[in-house]
Amino acid sequence: MTTRALGDAPQTAGGAPRRPSGSGLRTAARWLRPLGRALAVAAFVVVVTFLLIRAVPGDAVTTIAGPRASPETKAELREQLHLDRTMPEQFSAYVQDLGRADLGRSLVQQGRPVTTIVGETLTITLYLVFASIVISLVVGVALGLLAATRHGWPDVTVRAGLTVLLAVPPFFLGLILILVAGLNLAWLPAGGWPGTWPDNLEYLVLPSLALAGYLIPLVARTTRQAANDALAQPWAEASETRGLSRARIMFRHVLPNSLLPVVTLVGYNAGAMIAGAVVVEAVFGIPGIGQELVTAVNARDYPVIQGIALVSALLVVAANLAADLLVAAVDPRTTRA
Amino acid sequence: MTVALRTRLDRGRRRGASLWWGTGVLSAVVLLCVLAPLLSPHGPNEIVAVPFSAPSAEYPFGTDALGRDVFVRVWVGGRLDLVIAAIVVGVSLAVGTVVGIVSGATPRRWLDALLMRFVDALVAFPFVILVLALIVVVGRTRSFWFLPPGAPAIVIASLLVNWSIYARLARAETMSLRGSDHVAAGRMLGYPQSRIVGRHLLPGVVRITASYAVADVVIVVIATASLAFLGTGVQAPTAEWGSIMYEGRAVLGTSWWITTFPGLVLAVTGLAVTLIADALLKVER
Numbered sequence: 001m002t003t004r005a006l007g008d009a010p011q012t013a014g015g016a017p018r019r020p021s022g023s024g025l026r027t028a029a030r031w032l033r034p035l036g037r038a039l040a041v042a043a044f045v046v047v048v049t050f051l052l053i054r055a056v057p058g059d060a061v062t063t064i065a066g067p068r069a070s071p072e073t074k075a076e077l078r079e080q081l082h083l084d085r086t087m088p089e090q091f092s093a094y095v096q097d098l099g100r101a102d103l104g105r106s107l108v109q110q111g112r113p114v115t116t117i118v119g120e121t122l123t124i125t126l127y128l129v130f131a132s133i134v135i136s137l138v139v140g141v142a143l144g145l146l147a148a149t150r151h152g153w154p155d156v157t158v159r160a161g162l163t164v165l166l167a168v169p170p171f172f173l174g175l176i177l178i179l180v181a182g183l184n185l186a187w188l189p190a191g192g193w194p195g196t197w198p199d200n201l202e203y204l205v206l207p208s209l210a211l212a213g214y215l216i217p218l219v220a221r222t223t224r225q226a227a228n229d230a231l232a233q234p235w236a237e238a239s240e241t242r243g244l245s246r247a248r249i250m251f252r253h254v255l256p257n258s259l260l261p262v263v264t265l266v267g268y269n270a271g272a273m274i275a276g277a278v279v280v281e282a283v284f285g286i287p288g289i290g291q292e293l294v295t296a297v298n299a300r301d302y303p304v305i306q307g308i309a310l311v312s313a314l315l316v317v318a319a320n321l322a323a324d325l326l327v328a329a330v331d332p333r334t335t336r337a
Numbered sequence: 338m339t340v341a342l343r344t345r346l347d348r349g350r351r352r353g354a355s356l357w358w359g360t361g362v363l364s365a366v367v368l369l370c371v372l373a374p375l376l377s378p379h380g381p382n383e384i385v386a387v388p389f390s391a392p393s394a395e396y397p398f399g400t401d402a403l404g405r406d407v408f409v410r411v412w413v414g415g416r417l418d419l420v421i422a423a424i425v426v427g428v429s430l431a432v433g434t435v436v437g438i439v440s441g442a443t444p445r446r447w448l449d450a451l452l453m454r455f456v457d458a459l460v461a462f463p464f465v466i467l468v469l470a471l472i473v474v475v476g477r478t479r480s481f482w483f484l485p486p487g488a489p490a491i492v493i494a495s496l497l498v499n500w501s502i503y504a505r506l507a508r509a510e511t512m513s514l515r516g517s518d519h520v521a522a523g524r525m526l527g528y529p530q531s532r533i534v535g536r537h538l539l540p541g542v543v544r545i546t547a548s549y550a551v552a553d554v555v556i557v558v559i560a561t562a563s564l565a566f567l568g569t570g571v572q573a574p575t576a577e578w579g580s581i582m583y584e585g586r587a588v589l590g591t592s593w594w595i596t597t598f599p600g601l602v603l604a605v606t607g608l609a610v611t612l613i614a615d616a617l618l619k620v621e622r
Contacts, residue, residue, distance in 0.1 A: 040457075043454075048459065169559040290567075312462070313467055
C-alpha cells in the first residue's frame with residue numbers, strides 16, 4: 001500500500017470516517033437489523049408457499065391434481081400436504097417437514113424427493129446465473145466507465161445501445177443468438193446440455209449471454225451514474241489538479257467507489273436473474289429449475305412447484321441479505337430503517 | 338463542476354425528444370393493434386396460404402406452420418398483450434397505492450411491519466416462478482368473459498404478485514411525505530386524518546406509483562409473453578406475442594420470420610415504453 005497523500009480519495013465518496021463513532025450497541029444494530037429483517041421475510045416466504053394452495057376455495061386436492069386425477073394421486077397428495085388436519089396443525093406439520101429439509105415427494109417422477117430434484121436442477125440454473133453475472137459485471141462496468149469518461153458520441157452510443165438492450169426480453173435475445181451464432185454461423189451449440197465439465201462451458205456461452213442482456217444495461221447505467229458522481233466530488237478535481245494520470249484516477253479512485261452500488265445491484269436483482277434463467281433455459285433446452293418447473297406445471301406436480309418456489313425465494317432473501325450486509329460493512333453512514 | 342452541469346443541460350434537452358419518440362412509436366403500435374381487422378380481410382386463425390411462406394408483399398411477416406398470416410396474428414395478438422397489461426397494471430396501481438399509504442400512514446407500527454414483511458416476501462419470489470405456481474392453482478385453461486383460455490389465470494396470478502411493488506413504493510413515499518412541512522401544517526390546522534391522507538399524501542404518492550406504472554407495462558407484457566413462450570400462458574389457437582413465438586421456435590432455423598417478427602414488435606414496444614418511463618422519471622427527479 002502506498003501512503004495516502006493529501007487530496008487522495010477516501011474509500012467512500014464524500015469523505016466519511018471509516019469507523020462510526022457510535023456505541024457498540026449501534027454497531028451491533030447495524031448488523032442485526034438486516035439479519036432480523038431477512039429472517040422475518042424468510043418466515044413470510046414460508047407462510048406464502050403454505051398458503052398458495054390452501055387459500056383457494058374448494059377442495060385443494062382437486063384444485064391441484066385436476067378433476068381427472070386418479071384416487072391414488074389424490075390420496076397421496078392429501079396425505080403429503082396433511083390436508084386431513086386443521087389449518088394450524090397443517091402449518092406446524094409443514095414447518096416440521098421443512099425443518100427436516102423434507103419438501104415432499106414428486107407426484108409423477110416415481111416419488112423422488114423434491115429436495116433431490118430441486119438440488120440437481122438448481123445447481124445447473126446457478127451455473128447459468130453465475131456465468132451471466134460475471135459477463136454482466138465485466139461488460140457492464142467497462143461500458144459504464146466508457147460512457148462516464150468519454151463524453152460525446154461514445155456516451156450517447158453506449159446509452160442508446162443500453163436502452164435498446166433493456167427493451168429486448170432475454171428469451172427473444174436468446175432466439176436471435178441461436179439463429180445467428182448457433183444456426184447460421186454455427187460458432188456455438190444452439191442448445192442442449194451435455195452434463196459433463198468442461199463440455200458444459202461451450203453450451204453455457206449463448207444462454208448466459210442472453211441472460212446477461214438483462215443485467216448488462218443495469219450494471220452499466222449504475223456504473224456510469226456512480227462514476228459521474230465520483231468525478232463530480234471535490235477530491236476528483238483535486239487529484240486532477242495534482243497531476244495524477246487519468247488512468248490512475250479512474251482505476252484507483254473512481255472504480256472502487258462505483259463497485260459498491262454495482263455489487264449491491266446484482267444482489268438485489270437475484271430474483272429477476274433467476275426468473276430470467278427460467279425462461280432462458282426453456283429457449284436453450286437446459287435442464288435447470290426452469291425446465292423442471294414447466295414439466296411440473298404441465299404434469300400438475302404440485303410438490304415440485306411449491307419446492308422450487310420456496311427454495312428460489314429463500315435464495316433471493318439470502319442474496320438480498322448479503323447485499324444489505326455488504327452495504328453495512330462498507331458504508332457506516334447507511335443506517336437503513 | 339462543468340461536466341455535471343453539461344450533463345444536466347443535455348438531459349433537459351433530450352427528455353423532450355425521447356418522450357416524443359416513445360409516445361409516437363407506442364401510439365403506432367397501439368393503433369395497429371386496434372385497427373388489426375382493417376389491415377387484412379383475413380382473420381388471425383384463418384388459413385390463407387401455403388404453410389411456412391416467406392415474407393412477401395401480400396404477407397409481410399410470412400405464414401406459420403398452418404398457413405396463417407403472421408402479420409395479422411401479431412397485431413391481433415398485441416391487443417391481448419396490451420389488454421392483459423392494462424388490467425394488471427391498473428389494478429396493481431390502485432391496490433398497491435392504497436395498501437402502501439395505509440402501511441405508511443397508520444399509527445399502528447405492528448400493522449405496518451406485518452404488511453411490509455408480507456410485501457417483502459412476495460417481492461422475494463422470482464416473479465415468473467410464483468406466477469406459474471399460482472396459475473396452476475387458479476386453473477390454466479379457464480376462460481372468463483372476453484378473455485380467452487389461459488388469460489384469466491395470467492391476470493389473476495400476476496395481480497396477486499404485482500401489487501406488492503406498488504405498495505412498497507407508495508409506503509416509502511408516504512413515509513418521506515409524512516415529515517414534510519405541508520403535512521405538518523395540515524396536522525397543526527387540525528385536519529382529520531382522512532383529509533391529510535386524501536389531500537396531502539395521496540397526490541404525491543400517486544405521482545410516484547403512476548410513473549412506475551408506465552415502466553411496469555413493459556414488465557407485465559414481457560412476463561405474459563414469457564409465460565406463453567414456456568407453453569404455460571394463453572392457450573392455442575389464440576394469438577399472443579409469446580404464443581406465436583412458442584409455436585415458431587421449433588422451426589427457427591428454416592422459418593425465422595414466425596418468431597422474429599413478434600419478438601421485434603415486442604422489443605419495439607418495450608423500447609417505446611422505456612423511453613417514456615425514463616423521461617417521466619427524470620421529470621420526477
